[in-house]
Amino acid sequence: MFNKYKIVLLAFTIMLTSSCKKSFLELAPASNANAETFYKTQADMELAVNAAYSTLYTIYDPEGSVSYTSEMMGDNTTLYIIAGNQTDKFAFKDYNVKTNNTLVYSFWKSYYAALYTINIVLSKLDASELDPAAKESAKAQMQFLRGLYYFNMVRLWGDLPIVVTPLTVEETYKVARSPKADVYKLILDDLEFAAQKLPATALGRASQGAALTALGEVYLTLKDKANATTALMSVYSSNLYKLQNTYASVFGANVKNTTESIFEIQYFGGPSSISTNTYSKYYRFYSPNVSVFGFGGIGMNQVTDDLYNEFEVGDPRREVSITLGFQNGAVFQEQKYPIKWIDPSATKVDNTVLANNNFMIYRFADVLLMLSEATGDPTYLNAVRARAGLPLFGTATYPATKYPTLDLAIEHERRVELAIEFHRWFDLKRTDRAIPVLAAKGKPVTADKLLLPIPEIVRIQNTIITQNPGY
DSSP states (O other), X not given: OOOHHHHHHHHHHHHHHTGGGGGGGXXXXXXXXXXXXXXXXXXXXXXXXXXXXXXXXXXXXTTSHHHIIIIITTTSEEOSSOSSOHHHHHHHHTTOOOTTOHHHHHHHHHHXXXXXXXXXXXXXXXXXXXXXXXXXXXXXXXXXXXXXHHHHHHHHHSSEEOOOSOOOHHHHTTOOEEOHHHHHHHHHHHHHHHXXXXXXXXXXXXXXXXXXXXXHHHHHHXXXXXXXXXXXXXXXXXXXXXXXXXXXXXXXXXXXXOTTEEEEEOOOXXXXXXXXXXXXXXXXXXXXXXXXXXXXXXXXXXXXXXXXXXXXXXXXXXXXXXEEEEXXXXXXXXXXXXXXXXXXXXXXXXXXXXXXXXXXXXXXXHHHHHHHHHHOOTHHHHHHHHHHTOOOTTSTTSXXXXXXXXXXXXXXXXXXXXXXXXXXXXXXXXXXXXXXXXXXXXXXXXXXXXXXXXXXXXXXXXXXXXXXXXX
């Protein structure tokens, strides 16, 4: 998917051209570098587009923003012992995130740095030597990424500084937070354009199906089920996607870009990946913080008993998603953790695991479950359950006592089908179920705590940036 050598060159070039404004990554928003390099040729623009795609590695990192929030702030995962700043990391699961949390600041900078990379491509397209079709394609891809990132961000922070062009350092101090309604307008505009202009399929790149799936989720979040249905039904009716025959065949170190995959981050393991940094980190980072695997695990997103017990008896998805523990010499140590992204044959170099697993941001099972949510029709949910070999909703053997309504059935199904795929907390927020569900499980959650704080250093550096209530 990416030529990482060229991307490193591009990043180095941007670093050199912005060296006179060395502090730009310390500003808010952090995207506002004063890079002066403007690419013209097709080759140069390809470098810039690839660099924009490479930001997916940071945004969806196993210790990135959506991992900490969508899983840790929900009820799927927890921490025991983890490498790094344990106080700041434990704060997410405990709803004790402070304005000086180093991870929150890192997340903020990562998003705005990614947006800068995207916006610089968009700003250079018109003056480039690309033909009109290539310009339109690049624009659609960049607007898809920008829409996707702002969608994550608005759910994390609410009102946001909107940055759609590369700005100078001085210009950043004039950018205040815009109401989330304006942020959502930008998201919809970007994704609508992408859905109209992207190709039907694109291996390792954004496609029309990816844009329409993201649109469907955005519209569901905005309580607009009619438009959500339209977008999601377009994906469904395209006949380009289908469920894999078994749940086990959805995942694996060498399972890549199947017909179930709609938008997938490409990783390439093996010895050559150590220099290009294209290996997948989920295997090591989601393994317990012990050294019994031939490497030291990090201990991120260890599975709660609550998630493990959510699976119905006989649901094959549980064994594909979660293991009960690990062998520590002669002793079996009980500690549940995710195994969707294990790569036992991965090369190991100096405690680095060069795993090969891709990561799916959107897949067809997600579309089916969102379609049932949007339409109120259990047909799509039942397709997912049929693949798992479980009783269908509405039949006599379905566990209706536990999940008596379609809404609760969808909530349950999304939790087990998409476990540890960065959906749970966002799902609960979208359906207004976060507070009742999580409070009942002992999480000290409040309406204010459903947003992260604006990092305090951001507000110090840009005094017109306001803080979220409750911080």
